[in-house]
Amino acid sequence: MEHPLLFLCFILQKLGIPSGFHYYEMAQEYGKLALIFAPHMVHSYFVCILLIVLIKMGLKRMEFVPKGAQNFWEFVVEATYQFTYENVPHEEGPGKVNLVPLVFPLIMFYTLYILFCNLLGLFPGFMSPTANLNVTLGLTLITIVYYHFLGLRFQGLKYFKTFLGPIPWLIPLMLPAEVFGHLGRILSLSIRLFGNLVSKELLLGILVMLAGPFLAPLPVMVLGVLVSAIQMLIFITLSLAYFAGAVEEHH
Amino acid sequence: MLRRYGLLAVMFVLAMSSFAFAAEGGSAIPGVVPIAAIALAGGLAVGLAACGCGVGMGHGIRGACEGIARNPELSGKITVTMILGLALIESLTIYALVIALILFYANPLPGLIPKILSALGLG
Numbered sequence: 001m002e003h004p005l006l007f008l009c010f011i012l013q014k015l016g017i018p019s020g021f022h023y024y025e026m027a028q029e030y031g032k033l034a035l036i037f038a039p040h041m042v043h044s045y046f047v048c049i050l051l052i053v054l055i056k057m058g059l060k061r062m063e064f065v066p067k068g069a070q071n072f073w074e075f076v077v078e079a080t081y082q083f084t085y086e087n088v089p090h091e092e093g094p095g096k097v098n099l100v101p102l103v104f105p106l107i108m109f110y111t112l113y114i115l116f117c118n119l120l121g122l123f124p125g126f127m128s129p130t131a132n133l134n135v136t137l138g139l140t141l142i143t144i145v146y147y148h149f150l151g152l153r154f155q156g157l158k159y160f161k162t163f164l165g166p167i168p169w170l171i172p173l174m175l176p177a178e179v180f181g182h183l184g185r186i187l188s189l190s191i192r193l194f195g196n197l198v199s200k201e202l203l204l205g206i207l208v209m210l211a212g213p214f215l216a217p218l219p220v221m222v223l224g225v226l227v228s229a230i231q232m233l234i235f236i237t238l239s240l241a242y243f244a245g246a247v248e249e250h251h
Numbered sequence: 252m253l254r255r256y257g258l259l260a261v262m263f264v265l266a267m268s269s270f271a272f273a274a275e276g277g278s279a280i281p282g283v284v285p286i287a288a289i290a291l292a293g294g295l296a297v298g299l300a301a302c303g304c305g306v307g308m309g310h311g312i313r314g315a316c317e318g319i320a321r322n323p324e325l326s327g328k329i330t331v332t333m334i335l336g337l338a339l340i341e342s343l344t345i346y347a348l349v350i351a352l353i354l355f356y357a358n359p360l361p362g363l364i365p366k367i368l369s370a371l372g373l374g
Contacts, residue, residue: 127335195345198352234338 007125008042012178031169040132043084047116047129050084080104080111087240089247097154103240106146110139110236118228122221131197133190140190143239158245196231200224269345271318289358351363 001020012019018030027034058069066074070169081100084107088099114130121128129135151159165174200206204217204224315333319326353359 128262191346191349192342195349199345199348230334230338237335
């Protein structure tokens with residue numbers, strides 16, 4: 001299929017930077033700049049800068065009774081905090097773990113970044129950075145490395161004993177199953193987000209080709225908004241489930 | 252047991268013979284992908300995955316509707332759980348779609364199937 005027209009890459013090309021699909025695919029000739037300013041990277045930088053600008057504008061004057069933009073961002077932070085609090089062990093005490101301060105900033109980042117990335121693809125002239133497997137694989141690897149780190153930190157080297165199962169003579173059955181399950185998590189978490197967004201773009205492209213550009217894609221775009229929000233929820237729910245599962249006591 | 256599964260086994264063996272036909276087209280020019288087999292594989296992949304996905308989602312939604320019918324004040328939580336379950340089931344069809352896309356656009360196998368078949372002595 002053909003490549004879309006992207007406004008950000010077009011602007012950067014006029015400024016002299018080799019940014020765009022054509023330059024990305026022949027990156028050996030154009031050097032490192034073509035890889036740094038690849039189309040999905042450019043849109044990822046755009047989402048990060050947009051988030052920083054929006055939040056700074058909304059929090060310019062903090063008041064005790066919030067209204068306007070401050071109200072909206074406080075709602076987002078409060079909702080994400082409640083969600084993390086419910087899904088992750090949060091007791092305080094000598095034998096218990098409190099994961100919420102270790103996990104909440106990462107989940108907050110995932111929420112805002114993934115939601116804004118997914119929704120960016122619905123604007124004409126922009127693409128979702130998460131429609132590229134490199135971006136989703138990066139986010140997945142953060143989750144994977146972090147939950148192994150949390151398991152090792154809270155259970156020490158006994159963490160590897162949880163892979164062996166409850167009964168000693170079942171080890172040749174349990175160990176490959178657990179290892180493949182954990183490897184499958186990497187594939188599934190990244191490909192789920194990637195596949196949903198790529199299928200949305202493919203569907204929109206085919207519908208425009210078949211039925212014209214103006215009214216036909218609208219129902220699919222409504223579905224696209226829903227899918228973007230739901231996939232963000234699924235990603236953070238699964239991340240929280242992995243964090244909680246790595247830390248719990250082996251039964 | 253042969254009576255129940257005999258027809259299915261015969262159909263399976265006949266379907267396997269399509270590999271031989273695909274190899275004739277592919278082994279003539281090394282490096283060319285057998286397009287007919289790939290088109291069939293892509294269509295079957297997503298079709299069969301959607302079958303299983305539809306059945307699974309139907310069971311899930313049935314459970315959610317019965318739960319809401321019994322206990323309407325929990326409908327918020329039940330709806331959220333249902334949407335979570337539906338998205339996880341849908342991701343299985345998306346895996347099949349990704350395999351189909353890999354076969355169409357980033358095929359790692361040009362000339363590999365004919366090479367395997369000629370090594371086995373069939374091409």
